[in-house]
Amino acid sequence: MRPFAYARADDVDTAIATVLARPDGEFLAGGTTEIDLVRQDVLRPGLLVDINDLPLDRVDDLPDGGVRIGGLARMSDVAEAPGVAERFPVISEALLQGASPQLRTMASMAGNLCQRVRCGYFRDAVSPCNKRDPGSGCAAITGFHRGHAVLGTSDKCIATHPSDAAVALVALDAVVRTRGPHGERAVPIDEFFLLPGDTPEREHPLEHGELITAIDVPGAATARRSSYLKVRDRASYEFALVSVAAAMDVRYRTVADIRLALGGVATKPWRARTAERSLLGGPATREAFAEAARRELAPATPLPQNEFKVELAQRAIVRALTALADGDEEGGTR
Amino acid sequence: MAIHVGSPPLEGTSKARTVALTVNGEGVELRIEPRVSLLDALREHLGLTGTKKGCDQGTCGACTVWSDGRRVLSCLTLAVAGEGHEITTVEGLQDGGELHPMQAAFIAHDAFQCGYCTPGQLMSAVALLEEGRAADDEIAEWMSGNICRCAAYPNIRDAIREVRDAAGGE
Known part of the structure; x- marks a missing residue:
């Protein structure tokens, strides 16, 4: 070292x-x-x-029913915080399905957002990697890429963003609050994560010396009925092949509100806006979920080893939304 | 609004410095560089070799210790960052020469073969009970950060259940 x-x-x-x-x-x-x-x-x-x-390790309620998560709050503490577990179950579930208990005790929420990719070529410190050594090339595109992204890729980088929690936070329109050499700012989380494009070494807009002080999650009634579905090679302590963060409000069998984001399939935590638009105001049926999933994955650019993710992601979306819709039916209040 | 700082930036040096740690209730001082992990400080500088180095990259859990009672990975913790925290290692589990009930249960249930992962397993197993995550359907998930190459998992879970039940709860 x-x-x-x-x-x-x-x-x-x-x-x-x-x-x-x-x-x-x-x-x-x-x-x-x-x-x-x-x-x-x-x-x-x-x-x-x-x-x-x-x-910076507090978790505080916000006046609008949201929650302010300190940048240094630990994953384990945030998952157990009452305001998070009750009002935003998708965040708790995503956190508790990530890493291991020891890692969750250590890892901060800000660090979770800023964690680096798990691509073996990035981490071996030897192979060509445009993220680690800009301009050197991407060894994954022609190499081993079973776990890599099918959405948001470029010819410079196809590494998947590894965070689970960030997928939930992207679905819920969280805001990243920072303090740095030029003062304070608030960045919508979907803009915080950058697509690789021609500059995969640049993963977020933070300047040198700019610190994430908090992550704000705005209040959303829909989020009370939310869940995180993670599909992986083993049942625990493994990164996602595909994951789905979903919150849905079904009224009279119609989708009144929907938040959907995908993990494990894209170069950033992927807000599934195409699927959301497809579903909003329409019937909450399995057929509609499948059609929305198909549209979301239509632009996918898979490689030979990760082609299975295109189908797997669609099935995971359908399963997650069906479970939420069934929960609404069983609840019987809407 | 730009940052204006009254005091100058902190001095940072990569040179060896005196680091004061509290390990198993005892204050100790050692001369180490900032890059020394808590794991290496425990094993190589303090002679506490119970804590094991498996992967040295935060994957296997063999190096699990407690910081202020919470289980952490000592391979991913800088020793210098341990200042101000109570560190507990597997050597700190025993009480006056008596094995901790979890240690006794591991022996009774044959919860190891080679034994290399055992110190980390013990530190997680005891923490698990503190965390209230020892229900039958929770143990496997909440012990998942500790890999056992010999696959003694069923016996480890038996040992944890025994201590849980003896303590009268989940």
């Missing part, structure tokens, strides 16, 4: 100023991605500024 300098900050502004003071300065939160990748020589920070003492 290469040497690096270490400093521990007590307040947000000092943390930011300390990172800014060196071009190779980085924040250190839970460390579950960062320490791993520094040891693998994929990341080479000269200075790590430990921000774990900053008072």
Whole structure:
């Protein structure tokens, strides 16, 4: 492991100023991605500024029925927070199906959003990889890409965004709040995640020294009836092949409101807006769910090893929405 | 609104420094560089070799310890970042020479073969009971962060159930 300098900050502004003071300065939160990748020589920070003492770990209710999740709140704590578990079950479910209990205890929510891809060619520190070494090429496109993306890809990168929680947050129109050298800003989460395009090394709009202070989830009655379906090679402690974050309000057998996002199939947490438009105001039937899923996956650009994801994603969407619709029927109140 | 900081940025150095840790209730000081993991500090600098290095990349769980009572992976924790926290290792489970009930149950149920993952399994198993995730249909999922190459999983689950039931709850 290469040497690096270490400093521990007590307040947000000092943390930011300390990172800014060196071009190779980085924040250190839970460390579950960062320490791993520094040891693998994929990341080479000269200075790590430990921000774990900053008072950014709260989960607070917002006046609109939403919730403000501190950037340093741990995955395990957020999953169990009453305001999250009761009003946004899709977030709790996504968190608890991610990683392992030990990793969830360590990992921060901001770090979860900023975690790096699991592509083996990115992580081996040797192969051509446009994310790690811009311009060097993409070894995955012609190599092993069974787990890679079929939506939002480019000829520069096809790595899948690995987060589960981010899929739920994208479905719920969360807002990423930051503080940095130019002050504070709020970025809609769908704009926070960038498509690879010609610059796959750029994954989000954060500037050097810009810190995620909180993630706001706006209040949404629909979110009370929401779920996260994760399909993977083994039942636990594994990344998604396909996942579906869904919230749906069915009234008189009609889709009155729908939020849908996909994980495991795209280069960013994928808001399924095409499927949402297809379903909104129409019948909440299995046929309608299948047609919406078909339209969402129509632009998919699979490669030989990940072609199965196109069908799998459609089936997962239908299953998730059918379960939510059946729950509404059984509830009998609408 | 730009950031204005009253105090200058913190000094950060990659050189060895004195790090004060609390391990199993005892204060210890060691001279280490910031890049030293908590796992290496425990094993190589403090001689606490109960905690095991399996993958060294946060996958296997063999290095599981507690920080302030919560289970974490010591391979992905910097030792210097452990300052200010109570670290507990498998050596801290015993009480006055008596095995922790979970350790005794692991022996009684033959919950290991090679034993390499066992310290991590124990630290997770005891934490699991604290977390209230020891119902029959929860144990496997909440122990999933600890890999056992010998596949002693059924016996590990038996041991956990025994301690859970002896404690009178789930």
